[in-house]
Amino acid sequence: MIWLDAAQIQVAFRTASFATRLAFAYFRAVIRLVLFDIDGTLIRTGGAGMRAFDKAFETEFKSSGVTKGVSFAGRTDTGLVRECFLKLEISHDAKNQRRFFDAYVFWLDHFLGQFHGQVCFGVHDWIEALGRLPRSPALGLLTGNIRLGAEIKLRHYGLWHHFRSGAFGDDHENRNELAVIARERGSRLVGSSLRGDEILVIGDTPLDIQCARAVNARVLAVATGGHTSEELRLHQPDWVADELRELDVADVCFR
Numbered sequence: 001m002i003w004l005d006a007a008q009i010q011v012a013f014r015t016a017s018f019a020t021r022l023a024f025a026y027f028r029a030v031i032r033l034v035l036f037d038i039d040g041t042l043i044r045t046g047g048a049g050m051r052a053f054d055k056a057f058e059t060e061f062k063s064s065g066v067t068k069g070v071s072f073a074g075r076t077d078t079g080l081v082r083e084c085f086l087k088l089e090i091s092h093d094a095k096n097q098r099r100f101f102d103a104y105v106f107w108l109d110h111f112l113g114q115f116h117g118q119v120c121f122g123v124h125d126w127i128e129a130l131g132r133l134p135r136s137p138a139l140g141l142l143t144g145n146i147r148l149g150a151e152i153k154l155r156h157y158g159l160w161h162h163f164r165s166g167a168f169g170d171d172h173e174n175r176n177e178l179a180v181i182a183r184e185r186g187s188r189l190v191g192s193s194l195r196g197d198e199i200l201v202i203g204d205t206p207l208d209i210q211c212a213r214a215v216n217a218r219v220l221a222v223a224t225g226g227h228t229s230e231e232l233r234l235h236q237p238d239w240v241a242d243e244l245r246e247l248d249v250a251d252v253c254f255r
C-alpha cells in the first residue's frame with residue numbers, strides 16, 4: 001500500500017480530473033455548512049446601507065451625519081446603533097432601537113433602488129458550484145445585518161432564496177457570538193452537531209476571520225470589500241482571494 005502525506009494528497013487532488021476529484025472528495029471529510037457574510041462578500045450596496053442608517057437618524061432623531069467617522073466593516077448593526085446612540089447621547093433602550101430599525105429598513109428598501117450596487121464577482125458561480133457538489137453543503141448567513149435588513153438587501157439582488165440558515169445582527173451584538181449561534185442553527189439544519197472543520201465562513205474583513213476562529217471554522221477571506229488581500233492575509237485565513245471566482249469550490253470544500 002502507498003501512503004501519501006497531507007501535502008502529497010493535496011497535490012494529487014489538485015491535479016486529478018474533475019470527475020476523479022469529485023469521486024475522491026465523496027469519501028473525504030467535507031464542508032457541510034457554508035456561512036456567507038453579506039456586505040463586501042455577497043454584494044456591495046453602493047452606499048445604500050450607510051445612507052439608510054443616516055437617514056433613519058435624520059428622520060427619527062433629527063440628527064444628521066451620524067455615521068461620519070464610524071467604521072461599518074464587519075460590525076453588527078446593533079453594535080453600530082449603540083455607538084451612534086452613545087455619540088448622540090440618546091438612550092439605547094428597546095423603544096429607541098425599534099424606532100430606529102423600523103425607519104432603517106424602510107429607507108434601506110428605498111435607497112437600494114437608487115444606489116448603484118452589485119453582486120460581487122464570482123458569487124453566482126460559487127453558489128451554483130456549491131449546489132452541484134456531491135452532498136452539497138447547506139448555505140447560511142453569518143452577518144452583522146439585522147435579519148430583515150439582510151433579507152431586504154439579498155432579495156433586492158436575487159440571492160435571499162439560497163440561504164436556509166444563519167445568524168444576524170439582532171441575534172447578538174457581538175459577532176463572535178453570532179458564529180456560535182450560526183453553528184447551532186446550522187447543526188439543527190443538517191441534523192448533527194457540526195465540528196468547526198465542517199464549517200466554512202466566507203467574509204471580507206478581519207472581524208469575519210476572527211469570528212470564524214471563535215468556532216474553529218475554516219475561513220475564506222475575499223478582498224471584494226474594503227480590505228486588500230495583503231491586509232486580510234495578515235490575519236491568517238485558510239484562503240485569500242481578490243475575488244471568489246479565483247478559487248475552485250471543490251478545492252476549498254474538500255481540502
Ligand SMILES: [Mg+2]
Pocket residue numbers: 037038039040041073074203204205225
Ligand atoms: Mg462584510
